[in-house]
Amino acid sequence: MKVAYWPGCVSRGFTPELHGSMAKVAPLLDIELVELDRAACCGAGVIAEHNQELADTLNARTFALAQQEMARGADLMMNICSTCQGAQSECQERLDASSEYRVRVNESLAPEGLSYERGIANKNFLWLLVEEIGLDHLRSLVTRPLTDLRVGPFYGCYILRPTDRVGIDDEHPRDIYLQQVIEALGGTVVDYAGMNKCCGFPIITMNKDASLKQAGRHLGDAKDADADCLVTPCPLCHLNLDLQQPAAEKAVGRELDLPVLHLPQLVGLALGLDPKELGMGKHVVKPTTVIDWSTSVVAGVGGGIGSRAASGEVGQ
Amino acid sequence: MPEYTLKLRRYSPESGEPAYWEEFTADLDGHRSVLDGILQIRDREDGSIGIRHSCRAAICGSCGVSINGRPGLACHMHLEEAQKRAERDGGVITVEPMGNMPVLKDLIVDMDAVHWKKMQRVTPWLIPEGEHPEREYIVPKEAMVDVTQTMACIQCGACVSHCLSMEVDPLFIGPAALAKAYRFVGDPRDGQQFERLRDLSEDPHGIYDCTHCFNCIEACPKGVAPMSQIMRLRRIAGSDHGIEDRNNGHRHENAFVKNIERNGLLHEADLLPDSYGGKFHPRAVPELLSSLPIALRGLQRGKITPKKALLHEHKAPQEVKDIFQRVHGHDTRFELNLYVSGKDEEQSGEQDNHDIVEGAQAHGTPSSSSAERSPNSV
Ligand code: SF4
Ligand code: SF4
Ligand code: FES
Numbered sequence: 001m002k003v004a005y006w007p008g009c010v011s012r013g014f015t016p017e018l019h020g021s022m023a024k025v026a027p028l029l030d031i032e033l034v035e036l037d038r039a040a041c042c043g044a045g046v047i048a049e050h051n052q053e054l055a056d057t058l059n060a061r062t063f064a065l066a067q068q069e070m071a072r073g074a075d076l077m078m079n080i081c082s083t084c085q086g087a088q089s090e091c092q093e094r095l096d097a098s099s100e101y102r103v104r105v106n107e108s109l110a111p112e113g114l115s116y117e118r119g120i121a122n123k124n125f126l127w128l129l130v131e132e133i134g135l136d137h138l139r140s141l142v143t144r145p146l147t148d149l150r151v152g153p154f155y156g157c158y159i160l161r162p163t164d165r166v167g168i169d170d171e172h173p174r175d176i177y178l179q180q181v182i183e184a185l186g187g188t189v190v191d192y193a194g195m196n197k198c199c200g201f202p203i204i205t206m207n208k209d210a211s212l213k214q215a216g217r218h219l220g221d222a223k224d225a226d227a228d229c230l231v232t233p234c235p236l237c238h239l240n241l242d243l244q245q246p247a248a249e250k251a252v253g254r255e256l257d258l259p260v261l262h263l264p265q266l267v268g269l270a271l272g273l274d275p276k277e278l279g280m281g282k283h284v285v286k287p288t289t290v291i292d293w294s295t296s297v298v299a300g301v302g303g304g305i306g307s308r309a310a311s312g313e314v315g316q
Numbered sequence: 317m318p319e320y321t322l323k324l325r326r327y328s329p330e331s332g333e334p335a336y337w338e339e340f341t342a343d344l345d346g347h348r349s350v351l352d353g354i355l356q357i358r359d360r361e362d363g364s365i366g367i368r369h370s371c372r373a374a375i376c377g378s379c380g381v382s383i384n385g386r387p388g389l390a391c392h393m394h395l396e397e398a399q400k401r402a403e404r405d406g407g408v409i410t411v412e413p414m415g416n417m418p419v420l421k422d423l424i425v426d427m428d429a430v431h432w433k434k435m436q437r438v439t440p441w442l443i444p445e446g447e448h449p450e451r452e453y454i455v456p457k458e459a460m461v462d463v464t465q466t467m468a469c470i471q472c473g474a475c476v477s478h479c480l481s482m483e484v485d486p487l488f489i490g491p492a493a494l495a496k497a498y499r500f501v502g503d504p505r506d507g508q509q510f511e512r513l514r515d516l517s518e519d520p521h522g523i524y525d526c527t528h529c530f531n532c533i534e535a536c537p538k539g540v541a542p543m544s545q546i547m548r549l550r551r552i553a554g555s556d557h558g559i560e561d562r563n564n565g566h567r568h569e570n571a572f573v574k575n576i577e578r579n580g581l582l583h584e585a586d587l588l589p590d591s592y593g594g595k596f597h598p599r600a601v602p603e604l605l606s607s608l609p610i611a612l613r614g615l616q617r618g619k620i621t622p623k624k625a626l627l628h629e630h631k632a633p634q635e636v637k638d639i640f641q642r643v644h645g646h647d648t649r650f651e652l653n654l655y656v657s658g659k660d661e662e663q664s665g666e667q668d669n670h671d672i673v674e675g676a677q678a679h680g681t682p683s684s685s686s687a688e689r690s691p692n693s694v
């Protein structure tokens with residue numbers, strides 16, 4: 001399938017390994033990425049806080065650019081960031097609700113020859129994995145199952161709430177997709193208290209202590225539940241959970257040392273990609289519990305079995 | 317009559333025993349509420365079960381609890397709906413007291429200790445300025461419609477229960493009280509808009525302490541959307557009154573907005589210093605020094621490469637700048653509140669066939685009913 005691809009800012013800034021790993025994983029899943037390289041930041045809720053119409057206009061412009069790609073054959077728009085998903089869904093909710101408002105916003109897009117038409121399908125990579133690619137197909141692509149790897153899901157608020165805005169319902173239990181994907185990849189889901197909570201990033205410059213306490217608490221809970229690592233579809237969560245983890249350790253007064261993977265990295269590992277290629281060396285917390293660096297094998301598996309797994313003999 | 321298993325968290329301080337779980341069975345129609353179930357159990361099996369309630373119709377706000385991990389009104393949740401949600405947790409409807417507040421007994425929490433105290437903190441009454449008019453105050457209709465969303469609050473505490481900022485910072489003023497603050501800030505009869513806002517901005521546990529987790533929007537049975545009200549308070553405090561709070565809240569917002577206007581995409585490296593008032597701002601220096609180890613770690617790992625991460629160029633900088641200019645140039649800031657305006661009649665189904673992935677369209681778009689907009693019917 002072909003998607004109008006919105007990578008977001010952070011995946012090209014502080015977490016380049018996210019954008020990079022997505023590019024590596026896409027061909028294996030038969031996804032063609034057409035990057036929306038003229039689109040602007042989604043505002044991450046902050047521009048909406050400053051001026052709603054401004055955020056709505058910037059995102060309407062992104063949607064309009066995506067719709068141009070759709071007219072040229074892309075199936076839908078895809079993002080790789082919970083925060084982009086939530087911020088864009090919020091703007092879309094307003095834009096789609098009122099034709100009058102759309103006219104007003106589209107006037108600002110007119111000089112560029114753009115216009116947004118209501119009802120764009122914009123899905124996070126996580127949703128696309130489950131709803132478009134399908135768990136069965138995903139399972140069939142696994143060459144290196146994440147055997148014995150204990151993975152804690154960390155969603156990010158923006159992709160979970162409000163449930164009706166992000167389209168969580170009986171047919172689309174998007175709040176358990178991460179668990180489903182981890183299982184499809186052969187891993188073990190770790191249930192822990194912080195799974196659906198906030199990483200604290202939005203207040204890191206305003207109340208650093210409260211911010212880091214949130215990150216530290218959830219990491220600690222996952223650790224106590226024996227997680228080897230966390231996986232998140234949100235690069236902003238990744239900043240607070242990984243980049244800030246040493247500071248979070250101080251804030252909660254305990255050692256954490258828990259690696260945090262981006263979703264495409266976890267998928268890439270199971271699909272047989274090399275951890276280095278997936279940028280796993282770029283994390284602040286080295287994923288030693290996830291990777292046996294000598295053989296590039298998923299952990300939880302001993303050396304001997306590990307090397308067999310690496311050469312694809314195990315698990316299929 | 318269908319049977320439902322209800323697992324209740326029991327606790328009574330006089331006993332000296334720790335809290336424990338107890339399972340009961342209720343036989344009631346599925347459309348009866350969880351509260352009805354608990355009351356039946358109390359009548360038939362154990363008269364000592366503690367739960368607050370009065371109206372049984374989602375009006376009085378007494379019966380806030382947490383059902384299978386989600387906060388809400390016990391009288392507002394049908395047994396069959398609760399059962400459906402419980403399937404994920406082993407099929408048992410689990411009822412606990414609300415969070416973030418001390419438990420007095422069983423399902424009853426101490427609202428005075430937390431919720432009401434915070435409510436008082438925001439001076440929840442009108443402070444008009446100047447002489448009282450001889451007769452009634454005349455206010456524009458739109459202004460009152462604007463505050464009706466916050467007036468819909470029934471003080472149930474469901475939003476407070478799962479507030480994630482409060483979980484780590486018990487001093488945070490919190491969603492219900494801050495929504496109430498907007499009720500007066502937004503009221504044209506009130507004369508203390510600036511003072512109220514300065515107070516709530518400067519307080520380290522005020523409007524800039526909200527971590528934007530949406531739990532309060534999700535929890536509220538009345539569509540008050542406290543988080544949205546907090547964002548409006550920030551907007552009015554910062555943009556209309558120019559309040560530069562000591563929490564860097566407004567500075568951070570400004571830095572972010574300018575950053576995008578300048579670059580089209582977020583350049584994180586500038587954001588941090590700008591949020592503290594620029595690289596050479598006295599406030600910025602200690603903050604930047606303390607974040608230096610983080611930046612160094614990033615450099616070490618090849619995360620922060622000056623060229624790639626920090627100077628990636630945008631392909632349409634002028635187009636983005638034009639939009640900023642255009643929207644900022646409007647005479648008044650326009651805000652569409654779906655709670656007030658509702659949605660257009662036409663709804664999904666017939667439109668958008670141009671961008672449909674087979675069968676995948678409907679869930680890519682928001683559904684037609686919005687909790688933020690529509691107070692739930694009883
Ligand atoms: S959005 Fe803010 S006020 Fe609402 S629950 Fe989360 S932290 Fe609390
Ligand atoms: S804002 Fe909503 S959830 Fe919070 S106390 Fe009021 S009615 Fe209850
Ligand atoms: S009993 Fe009044 S709100 Fe539930």
